Amino acid sequence: MAFDFKKEYRDLYRPKTTPSVVQVPPMCFLAVEGEGDPNQQDGAYQHALSLLYAVAYTLKMSYKTDYAIDGFYEYVVPPLEGFWWQPGVAGVDPTDKASFRWLSVIRVPEFITEADFTWAKAEAQRKKKLDCSPVQLIEIDEGLCVQCMHVGPYDDEPATAEAMHRFAAEAGYVPDFTDARRHHEIYLSDPRKADPAKMKTVVRHPVRPV
Template identity: 30%
Template sequence: MDKLDLTKADKTYYGAVKTPQLIELGAISYLTCTGRGEPGGEVFSQAVEALYKVGYAIKAICKKEARDFTVAKLEGLWWFDSDLPAASFPRVEWNWKLLIRQPDFVTSGNVEQARSQVVSRLSSAGQVSYEALSEGSCVQMLHIGPYSEEPASIARIHAFMTEQELRQNGLHHEIYLSDSRRTDSSVLKTILRLPVTDVRQNHK
């Protein structure tokens, strides 16, 4: 039985390079868990655990149906209750929606079955949702290095957007290609992505 690995199968989604590039994305389904608090803190860690427990339960259900897959990388949408830079906010005030992408063949029934299995032993699994996001046009690039150095890469993305007459049209999106628990911070790989819209089209 072949196992689907979305990281290898979808080069547009996971194939960011070290310079900003414009891509187009359609509707994609995810497990999600929304919260507020410090990255790596207790609430954040509980959300990650819940997502992965449900994600692996879905994998087990699908494997029995001869549709095995590799559980996808953790992702996150980030936002703040102001337009001020992120550095202006204490980390405990950061808002996030954590994501784990799901294959197209996963159904809402699969998700509900998996969530019901997990919630009996992990109550936080009840906070896991299943939803589709459609980000459309996006600018993305691969950031290599510590999370603390992301602002320099984000500045490059914004410079590219200015050159191309694009403006942000959605939440800051990160895809964590590396496991920060097992990878030196100097070589962490993170895709940074911003949904955008063409300023010129909006002025027509």
């Protein structure tokens, strides 16, 4: 059976609908950075996702090609994630989507090397006729965070974030947004198919002890 990150790391991908504090370990991701309204049809965000998925699935299906990845095992492509920020804003303001800056990412297994990534980018570019040069392979070390499963539309996330911050304050933590620590979302529902009221999104914010 293919390895499924969501099932193996439930503390990271399946938190409760009540806030909790979590220590997030360093992880490797495919990443594309950009800016602008993610809802813009055929915009930069949608294009970034097409690049991410092209490279992610090229890596996943590599075992069916002549390219051999050392230590490879079959796995389910992890969910799309996003780090979001805006100039001068702690966290995010969903009412001003045009000012969004974002880093869209998909996790990759630890056995993926820079050489594997370079091969996958070139292969995806050849097969999909896409310029995959914006895709990066990066490590993100989030560290100490407060998180919660948000159920509902993305625009309702501020209420969840407020509950997270209240919980964190009661537990002796304060938000710790920096240029390296951002508002983080993990998308467990497909917005093209899901009922907005039932969409599940992990919301995660960096914190530090008071």
